[in-house]
Amino acid sequence: MKPAHFYLNGHPITLGAKLGSGGEGDVYEIQESSSLAVKLYKPDKAASRASKIRFMVQQKLAERAGKMVAFPQAIVTDQKGCFCGFSMKKVVGYLPVHELYSPKSRRLKFPNKDYRFLVHTTQNIVRAIASVHKAGCVIGDINHSGILISRDGLAILIDTDSFQIHDGRKAYHCQVGVEEYTAPELQGQSLTKTLRTENHDCFALAVLIFYLLGMGRHPFAGTDPRDPNKELGHQIRDYQFSYSLTRPVSNVPPRASLLLKDFPPEIRKAFEAAFGERKSGFFGIKGATAPQRPSAFEWVQFLGKMQKTLKSCQVNPQHYYSASSKSCPWCRIRQQSGIDYFGMNPQKQTQKNNLLSLKKAAHSQNPQAECALGLRYFEGRGVSKDPQKAFQWLQEAEKHGSIAASFNLGVIFYQGNGIGQNFEMARKYFEKAALSGDPDANYNLGVMYFNGDGIPQNLKHSEKYLKKAAMKGHVEAKQMLSSLF
Ligand SMILES: Nc1ncnc2c1ncn2[C@@H]1O[C@H](COP(=O)(O)OP(=O)(O)O)[C@@H](O)[C@H]1O
Ligand SMILES: [Mg+2]
Structure with a gap:
C-alpha cells in the first residue's frame, strides 16, 4: 500500500477525484468520506493561509453557519504536520x-x-x-x-x-x-x-x-x-x-x-x-x-x-x-x-408530442415504448418522477421481451431508488439480460460477484462475467480484468 501523504485531524487520507481547481489550489474528494471534500493550497500559498483557516476552524463556523455554507471544518496537514489545506462539506450535482x-x-x-x-x-x-x-x-x-x-x-x-x-x-x-x-x-x-x-x-x-x-x-x-x-x-x-x-x-x-x-x-x-x-442632509457625513x-x-x-x-x-x-x-x-x-421567458418553447412542444405518441405505443404493449416510458418516469423526463410507475412499465416491457427492461429493472433493484434495494432481484434481472448477451448486465454481475453484493464473494464467477462483457468490448470490464485478475 502507498503511504498517505495527507492527514486530516491526524488521520491519513487518500485523495479521490479532483472536483475543481481555483487560483489558490485544488479541491478533491477523499476516499475516507463521501460527504467531505478537501482543498489543498498550492505549495507557495499554503503558509500564508494557515492562520486564517486555523482560526476559521477553531471558531466552528461550519457548525454555526449551517449546511448552506461550506466553511472549513478541519485542517489537512502533510507527514511533517505542516498546513496544506482544509476539509469541508462536499457539494455534488450543484x-x-x-x-x-x-x-x-x-x-x-x-x-x-x-x-x-x-x-x-x-x-x-x-x-x-x-x-x-x-x-x-x-x-x-x-x-x-x-x-x-x-x-x-x-x-x-x-x-x-x-x-x-x-x-x-x-x-x-x-x-x-x-x-x-x-x-x-x-x-x-x-x-x-x-x-x-x-x-x-x-x-x-x-x-x-x-x-x-x-x-x-x-x-x-x-x-x-x-x-x-x-x-x-x-x-x-x-x-x-x-x-x-x-x-x-x-x-x-x-x-x-x-x-x-x-x-x-x-x-x-x-x-x-x-x-x-x-x-x-444635516446628518450626512461629508464624503x-x-x-x-x-x-x-x-x-x-x-x-x-x-x-x-x-x-x-x-x-x-x-x-x-x-x-x-x-x-x-x-x-x-x-x-x-418576441421573447417568452417562461412560455413553452417549440422544443418542449415537440417533446410533449413525442411523449403522447410514446404513451400511445406503450398502451398498445410495444415493449420498446413501455421500456422508454418506464425510464421517463424513473428520471422524471417530461413527466413527474414516479418510481412506482417506472417499475410497472419496465415490468410490462420485460414481460413483452425487452432485454433493456430486464437490465434496467436490475439497476433499479441494485440502487433501490424509490422501491427499496434488493440485490437478489437485481441479480435475477441482470442474469436474464446477460443470457441475451447484454455486456452491461454481464459487467454488473461481474461487479456484484466481486463485491459480494447480497451473495458470497466469488472471484471465479466475477471473472467469468467480466470476460463475457470484455469480449463485447466493455471498456470498464476490460480495465477491471487487467487491474484485478
Ligand atoms: N465544497 C466543495 N465541493 C465540491 N467542489 C468544490 C467545493 N469547493 C470548491 N469546489 C470546486 O473547486 C473549484 C475551486 O474552488 P475555490 O475555493 O473557488 O478555489 P479558489 O479560491 O482557489 O479559486 C470550484 O470552482 C468548485 O468547482
Ligand atoms: Mg478563493
Missing part, C-alpha cells in the same frame, strides 16, 4: 448560480422551472448569505461562481476561505472582488487591504437578486445616451441604477426588460435603497455617500412575502408574476421582443 439567472441556460439546466422557482431559490441564496453574516463573517467577494444551486433550488456557498473574518485583533481580509458586484464606494479601489463590511456585501447581494429576478440583467447596465460606451464600473461608481423610479438617472434600461414597477412595493423600495446614494442597504435578513423577509403574492397569468398559465403588478410583465415582454 450548478453555479449564473446557470440559473441566465434565461437560456435556465431553460436547459433547470427545465420546467417557472418564476416561483426563481423567487424561492433566490430566498435560499439570501438565507445562506444571512447565515454567514450571522456567524460574524463578511463575504467580500460575492460572485456567480461561489454560489452553487441544486436542481431543486437549494443553495450552498463555496470559496469560504476567502471570506473576511476578524479575530479580535486583526482582520483577515478578502482581497478580491468582481467589478459588477463591487459597491460604488469601492469601485476602482485596490481591495487587498480594504476592510470590507456587511453593507458592501449587501450591495452585491442586491445585484445578485436583481440578476435572478430580472432575467440576468445587471441593474446598472442601461444605456447612457450622452455616453453610450460608459463602463459598467463607472455606472456603478456614479450610482446610475438604470431602473430607478425615484431618482433622476442618465441611463435607461434595455428594451423589453422587467421593470421596477413589476415588483411588489417592498422589493422596489429595497432595490432603490440598495442602489441609491445616501441622501445628503460618506454609501447608504445603509437592506440586510440579507431583511431580503429574506421581503422575498418570503413576494413569494406569497405570485399569481399565474390568465392568458399563459406558465407566467407567474407579482399580484401587485396590473398586468403580466412576461406577456408584455413577449409582445415587445
Whole structure:
C-alpha cells in the first residue's frame, strides 16, 4: 500500500477525484468520506493561509453557519504536520448560480422551472448569505461562481476561505472582488487591504437578486445616451441604477426588460435603497455617500412575502408574476421582443408530442415504448418522477421481451431508488439480460460477484462475467480484468 501523504485531524487520507481547481489550489474528494471534500493550497500559498483557516476552524463556523455554507471544518496537514489545506462539506450535482439567472441556460439546466422557482431559490441564496453574516463573517467577494444551486433550488456557498473574518485583533481580509458586484464606494479601489463590511456585501447581494429576478440583467447596465460606451464600473461608481423610479438617472434600461414597477412595493423600495446614494442632509457625513442597504435578513423577509403574492397569468398559465403588478410583465415582454421567458418553447412542444405518441405505443404493449416510458418516469423526463410507475412499465416491457427492461429493472433493484434495494432481484434481472448477451448486465454481475453484493464473494464467477462483457468490448470490464485478475 502507498503511504498517505495527507492527514486530516491526524488521520491519513487518500485523495479521490479532483472536483475543481481555483487560483489558490485544488479541491478533491477523499476516499475516507463521501460527504467531505478537501482543498489543498498550492505549495507557495499554503503558509500564508494557515492562520486564517486555523482560526476559521477553531471558531466552528461550519457548525454555526449551517449546511448552506461550506466553511472549513478541519485542517489537512502533510507527514511533517505542516498546513496544506482544509476539509469541508462536499457539494455534488450543484450548478453555479449564473446557470440559473441566465434565461437560456435556465431553460436547459433547470427545465420546467417557472418564476416561483426563481423567487424561492433566490430566498435560499439570501438565507445562506444571512447565515454567514450571522456567524460574524463578511463575504467580500460575492460572485456567480461561489454560489452553487441544486436542481431543486437549494443553495450552498463555496470559496469560504476567502471570506473576511476578524479575530479580535486583526482582520483577515478578502482581497478580491468582481467589478459588477463591487459597491460604488469601492469601485476602482485596490481591495487587498480594504476592510470590507456587511453593507458592501449587501450591495452585491442586491445585484445578485436583481440578476435572478430580472432575467440576468445587471441593474446598472442601461444605456447612457450622452455616453453610450460608459463602463459598467463607472455606472456603478456614479450610482446610475438604470431602473430607478425615484431618482433622476442618465441611463435607461434595455428594451423589453422587467421593470421596477413589476415588483411588489417592498422589493422596489429595497432595490432603490440598495442602489441609491445616501441622501445628503444635516446628518450626512461629508464624503460618506454609501447608504445603509437592506440586510440579507431583511431580503429574506421581503422575498418570503413576494413569494406569497405570485399569481399565474390568465392568458399563459406558465407566467407567474407579482399580484401587485396590473398586468403580466412576461406577456408584455413577449409582445415587445418576441421573447417568452417562461412560455413553452417549440422544443418542449415537440417533446410533449413525442411523449403522447410514446404513451400511445406503450398502451398498445410495444415493449420498446413501455421500456422508454418506464425510464421517463424513473428520471422524471417530461413527466413527474414516479418510481412506482417506472417499475410497472419496465415490468410490462420485460414481460413483452425487452432485454433493456430486464437490465434496467436490475439497476433499479441494485440502487433501490424509490422501491427499496434488493440485490437478489437485481441479480435475477441482470442474469436474464446477460443470457441475451447484454455486456452491461454481464459487467454488473461481474461487479456484484466481486463485491459480494447480497451473495458470497466469488472471484471465479466475477471473472467469468467480466470476460463475457470484455469480449463485447466493455471498456470498464476490460480495465477491471487487467487491474484485478
Ligand atoms: N465544497 C466543495 N465541493 C465540491 N467542489 C468544490 C467545493 N469547493 C470548491 N469546489 C470546486 O473547486 C473549484 C475551486 O474552488 P475555490 O475555493 O473557488 O478555489 P479558489 O479560491 O482557489 O479559486 C470550484 O470552482 C468548485 O468547482
Ligand atoms: Mg478563493
